[in-house]
Amino acid sequence: MSANRVTRLTEAMNREGLAAVAIVPGANLRYLTGVDFHVTSRLSLVLFPADGGLPCFVVPTLEMARVQSSIAIPVQFYPWNDATGPAEALRSAVGKLVPDTAARVGIEYMVMRVRELRALEEAAPGLQTVDATPLLAGLRMVKEQDELAAMAEAVRIIEVAFQQTIAQIRPGVTERELATTLANAIIAAGGDGESFPSIVAGGPNGAYPHHENSDRPLEVGDLIIIDGGARYGAYLSDMTRTVALGEPGPEARRIHDLVLRANAAGRAALRPGISGEAIDQAARAVITAGGYGEYFIHRTGHGLGLDEHEPPYIVAGSTDPLPVGATFTIEPGIYIEGIGGVRIEDDVVITAEGGRSLTSFERELIVLPV
Ligand code: ZN
Numbered sequence: 001m002s003a004n005r006v007t008r009l010t011e012a013m014n015r016e017g018l019a020a021v022a023i024v025p026g027a028n029l030r031y032l033t034g035v036d037f038h039v040t041s042r043l044s045l046v047l048f049p050a051d052g053g054l055p056c057f058v059v060p061t062l063e064m065a066r067v068q069s070s071i072a073i074p075v076q077f078y079p080w081n082d083a084t085g086p087a088e089a090l091r092s093a094v095g096k097l098v099p100d101t102a103a104r105v106g107i108e109y110m111v112m113r114v115r116e117l118r119a120l121e122e123a124a125p126g127l128q129t130v131d132a133t134p135l136l137a138g139l140r141m142v143k144e145q146d147e148l149a150a151m152a153e154a155v156r157i158i159e160v161a162f163q164q165t166i167a168q169i170r171p172g173v174t175e176r177e178l179a180t181t182l183a184n185a186i187i188a189a190g191g192d193g194e195s196f197p198s199i200v201a202g203g204p205n206g207a208y209p210h211h212e213n214s215d216r217p218l219e220v221g222d223l224i225i226i227d228g229g230a231r232y233g234a235y236l237s238d239m240t241r242t243v244a245l246g247e248p249g250p251e252a253r254r255i256h257d258l259v260l261r262a263n264a265a266g267r268a269a270l271r272p273g274i275s276g277e278a279i280d281q282a283a284r285a286v287i288t289a290g291g292y293g294e295y296f297i298h299r300t301g302h303g304l305g306l307d308e309h310e311p312p313y314i315v316a317g318s319t320d321p322l323p324v325g326a327t328f329t330i331e332p333g334i335y336i337e338g339i340g341g342v343r344i345e346d347d348v349v350i351t352a353e354g355g356r357s358l359t360s361f362e363r364e365l366i367v368l369p370v
Pocket residue numbers: 227228238239240345
C-alpha cells in the first residue's frame with residue numbers, strides 16, 4: 001500500500017475547504033489505512049484531519065487488536081468500551097481535530113449510517129457535514145501497480161472458474177447448481193470469495209439483468225448468461241459471458257453478435273481523457289444501429305476495484321475525462337422479455353497507449369454440445 005494516500009487525501013481536503021473527513025469501516029478506510037474492518041453494531045469512526053495530523057480512530061476496545069494487526073500508517077486511538085459508550089471518546093477526538101464548531105467535515109453519504117451521523121452531530125453541534133464521496137472516489141479511481149496486480153489475479157481466478165463451470169453445463173442442471181459450482185471453483189482457484197452472488201440466467205430468465213438464480217433446469221436451446229467475479233485480497237473482478245446450450249436460433253445468434261460487436265466498440269474507444277459517456281455511446285451505437293437499442297436497458301459499465309460498483313460510471317452524463325489507471329467494466333447487453341438475453345462483460349484499464357482488457361476469456365459464442 002502506498003504511504004502517500006493520506007497525503008493525497010489531506011491535499012484534497014484543503015482544496016475543498018474541509019476541516020476533516022470522517023470515515024466508517026469499509027473500502028475507503030481499507031484504501032487509506034490498510035485496516036480490514038467492517039461496520040458492526042458498535043460505533044467505529046475514523047477522523048482524518050486536514051492539517052496533516054494523525055488520523056483518530058474512535059473504536060470499541062474489543063476491536064483494537066484487530067485494527068492494530070492490519071494498520072499500515074501511524075494513527076491515534078480513542079478506544080471506548082460497552083460500559084461507557086462511545087460519546088466521550090468521540091467528543092475528545094472531534095474536539096481535538098475540529099476545534100472550530102462551524103467547520104465543514106466530509107462524510108460518506110453512501111456508507112455512513114444515521115447512528116454515526118447523529119453521534120457526530122451530538123459530539124460537535126454546529127458542525128457542517130458535506131458529501132466526501134466524490135473526493136474519496138477520485139483518490140481511488142487511479143489504480144497503483146499493486147492494485148492492478150491484485151485485480152489481474154482476481155481476473156485469472158474468475159477465468160479459471162468460468163472454464164470449469166461452463167464444462168459442467170448440461171440439460172437438467174439448474175441455475176442454482178451452476179452458481180454453486182462457480183462459487184466453489186472460485187475458492188478452488190485461489191480466490192478469497194465471490195465479488196458478489198453470481199448470476200446464472202437461463203433461457204427466458206436472461207431477459208432480467210439482475211435475475212435471482214432459480215431452480216429452473218437448463219434446456220436445449222437456452223442462451224445462458226453467467227455473471228460472476230472473484231475477490232483476491234481486497235480487490236474484485238467481474239465478468240459475464242453468454243453461452244448456448246445446443247445450437248441457438250437465428251435471433252439468439254444475431255443478438256449475441258451485436259452485443260459482441262458493441263463490447264468490442266467500447267473496448268476500442270478506450271484512451272486517456274475519454275469520458276464514460278463517450279464509451280457508452282460507442283458501445284450503444286452498435287446495438288442501436290442493429291435495431292435493438294430499446295433492449296439495451298442499462299449503462300455500459302461501472303468502475304471496479306475495492307467495490308463492485310464505484311466511479312467512474314460508463315453512462316450518459318458521465319463527462320469527466322478518465323485518467324490512466326482507471327479500471328471499469330464494459331458490459332453491453334440485450335434483454336428481450338419472453339425470449340432471453342445476452343451480456344458480455346470485460347474488466348478494462350485505461351493505459352497511456354489507450355486501454356487494455358484485464359479479462360481475455362473467449363467472447364465468441366460458445367455452443368455447448370448436447
Ligand atoms: Zn457482472
